[in-house]
Amino acid sequence: MSKARVATVWLDGCSGCHMSLLDLDEALIDLAPKIELVFGPLVDAQEFPEGVDVTLVEGAVSSQDDLQLAQKVRARSKFVIALGDCAVTGNVPSMRNQIPPKQLLERIYVDGVNVNHRVPADGVPALLKQAAPLHEAIRVDLHVPGCPPPAAAIGYVLTELLAGRKPELTGKVKFG
Ligand code: SF4
Numbered sequence: 001m002s003k004a005r006v007a008t009v010w011l012d013g014c015s016g017c018h019m020s021l022l023d024l025d026e027a028l029i030d031l032a033p034k035i036e037l038v039f040g041p042l043v044d045a046q047e048f049p050e051g052v053d054v055t056l057v058e059g060a061v062s063s064q065d066d067l068q069l070a071q072k073v074r075a076r077s078k079f080v081i082a083l084g085d086c087a088v089t090g091n092v093p094s095m096r097n098q099i100p101p102k103q104l105l106e107r108i109y110v111d112g113v114n115v116n117h118r119v120p121a122d123g124v125p126a127l128l129k130q131a132a133p134l135h136e137a138i139r140v141d142l143h144v145p146g147c148p149p150p151a152a153a154i155g156y157v158l159t160e161l162l163a164g165r166k167p168e169l170t171g172k173v174k175f176g
Helices: 018-021 027-034 062-078 085-089 091-095 103-112 152-160
Strands: 006-009 037-039 052-058 060-064 079-081 125-132 142-144
Touching: 006 018, 006 091, 006 152, 018 037, 018 152, 027 037, 027 052, 027 060, 037 052, 037 079, 052 060, 052 062, 052 085, 052 152, 060 062, 060 103, 062 125, 085 091, 085 142, 091 152, 142 152
Parallel strands: 006 037, 006 052, 052 079, 079 142
Antiparallel strands: 060 125
């Protein structure tokens, strides 16, 4: 049996959703023979690959880089999951949405510091005007709320998808 090609993506999030994935603990051993992890912070791949079966996306879409990666994820994945409240609603990253990016950056890097009064530019992706939930940037196949979603719910989702079934999340997840 060929393994499902699974990717994880970290956009504007705190990595807590990835930590919850790792909290599957010994259940990861059951999943391991069935999946090949092809991209994400847990593996070394530099470029999001073609032909991915399932991609779990943590975080809101907050920068130009986030948007480009999200679009690549959609183009190269059969099934895309918005994992966690930041990806589902914008959650914490969207708290900045009432403040224009330029004003926000100057408040943090110029007004809010005692040295190096300068907004960093080199190697820093341009912020979008607003941090958006994933479904505002690309089509999403499944929303898994939670901050973070419980490990058991993530394991259930993966197990159901690998078995060719649609996960039914009622009662298994909640916001916050
Ligand atoms: Fe972190 Fe919660 Fe956002 Fe996940 S949903 S990235 S745990 S803040």
